[in-house]
Amino acid sequence: MIPVVDTHLHLIYPDRFSYPWISAAHPLSGHWTIESYLREARPLGIEASLHMEVDVAEGDIEDETRYVLHLDGVAGAIAACRPEHADFPAQLERLAAMPGVRGLRRILHEAPDALSQTALFAENLRRLPGYHLNFDLCVRHDQLPIGEALVRRCPDVTFILDHCGAQDIDIDNPGPWRDNIRSLSKLPNLNAKVSGIMAYAGPTWTVEKLRPFVEHIVDCFGWDRVVWGSDHPVVTLGGTLTDWVGATREIVSGASEDEQAKLLNGNARRIYRL
Template sequence: MKIDAHQHFWQPARGDYGWMPQDDPILSRPYGPADLSPALAAAGIDRTVLVQAAPTVHETEYMLGIADVTEQVAGVVGWVDFEDPSQQAVLERLARHPKFFGVRPMIQDLPDDDWMLQDSVQWAFEALVALDLTFDCLGFPRHIDRFHALLTRHPAMRAVLDHCLKPQIRDGAFNDWADGMARLARETGAYVKLSGIVTETDGRMADDDLAPYVDHVLTQFGAERVMWGSDWPVVRLACEYGDWHAQALRLCAGLGAADKARVFGGTAAEFYRI
């Protein structure tokens, strides 16, 4: 089974995508299953993980509705308000849905880099462990030390680092990111998504530009903790779905057949229990 571990659907008219630029020809338009289906078929993708793009429970319920009627959507990574402990009841309700996998607070957009370490939000991480739900880590290289502190505080939490934590490839930044990722791989149980990096390149999409980052993630985490994702439709800021899928296959060409099967399906199936 081939799995896209990270994609989005959205409807801007819903009004809760505060990060979305207005009138952007690529982003600020509706995307639904019919828009993605041809690309999935062309790439031979069997299932996907649908990930939140708005910080509202309403959007999570909207995505679960899509998942209910879309066989290719294996499950949903949603959102709850970590700053409201009464939302534990909401999390427990969502957890009863067979296609609800876990949550993703939009940490990259928060002004306080230490937000995730505040005592007031620890209830949510404890609830994820108790409910056996997943945590998608959305951040930048500057968050690496905070994620390390969080994940060592909650070692039983099933966590995955979205988009390789967005290395700033356009700036040639590597060493600090690489050291931090190696530490996360070595000292936590986190998985990592091989996704979202082509939009960090400022248009430089040559394999040689991306290879050091991909090789480092594969070396440090091993194929058993790396899962490929498209980050569609955000990836369209740099290229189309099939372009990134083909490039990822080239960048993983040195792996054996079993390891490739892990990166392009098996790891996501294990982590999200698909």
Template structure:
């Protein structure tokens, strides 16, 4: 089964997408399941993982409502306030939804690199494994040692690094990102997504420009801990869904059939219980 392990839907009138502004003007419009269906059909993708795009509980509820009506949504990764006194109760309530699969704090937007390691926040995350929930790490290269520390603190927690931690592809910089990713991959509870890379690539959006970074991820994690994600509709800032699907297939063409199947669906199916 092919799975897009990272996509978004949003409705602008909801009003809580605080990150939207002039730099992302081309994608400031509604994106809903009917818009994605032609791309999923063209790629032969059966299920997706719908990921939060706003730091509000209301948006998580919005996504779960969509998931109830849309069969192609295999799982939802939402947001909770880790500082709220009722955070554990909120998690337990959300875990009761048949498609809720995990949480994603928007760490890349938080100035404090070590935010997630605060004791009271780690205490909330400690409940995730027993609830069958996972942790999406929306991070930048500066966070990789922090995620390694989190993985050590909570070895039962399944963590996936979104967008390969957004390496500096446009600048041609690969270190210390590559070394930090290799070190992080030593933790067996950590996975990574091959997603969001073209939007980091600058003017050269070819498979050749991405290859050193994807090869680093393959070497560090192996196909069994890597998953394809479109990051649609954010990917439209760089290219089309269909073109990214073509590039991703080109970048994984040299793998065994089992390896390709893992990246294009199998890993996500295991990680998110789809």
């Protein structure tokens, strides 16, 4: 069994941090701990995991990052940030000083399109290479063109496109997604993350519904520019972590062992410097 590096693990600790987007009725309300994740993940071949910020309240960003980096089973973290703010350079200094921070992310799929298109936003992201940090790009499928514009403005920044670039897509009617992904893949500083699509497919998902998204991402970006993420626990909106690992392994089973290893662990170790 080829080992897996999970580049997109969310942990939720409502007793420690505030999550404005998680109401009491939200399907992800409650505790999602490292212990419960590892009980399912380890038997699946997941040997290392990167924590992905969970859009905590702005005042909790640094505390969340600091806390998860001390959890057994977390190999590193992608921290939240606010590049739209003038004081971002100071925030960047503090986050970069935490051993184990491997990249940053600013949630864009619920933000106005204009947020990521300002000169200040791009100027601040262009600071990341000086700290050896990546930027995870999380945009809705209909925001792919503005994501492309941002990546073009920051040619020295290493980007990772989250969730196949299919955030909130109708999996049966993807619209211009295929063409937009093809265009994005021409940018050499952009990588793609195979994650998220099970949640969008919902409980009626099948491997054959997921396959075109994974295969198109790999076809466009190639085996050297793709990584894998569980998106746990968001994945549970469509299935289980076990389901997603199994579906991924089935979809890529026709590739060579070397190609599968690049997707499942090798590229993640290189891109996130694990």
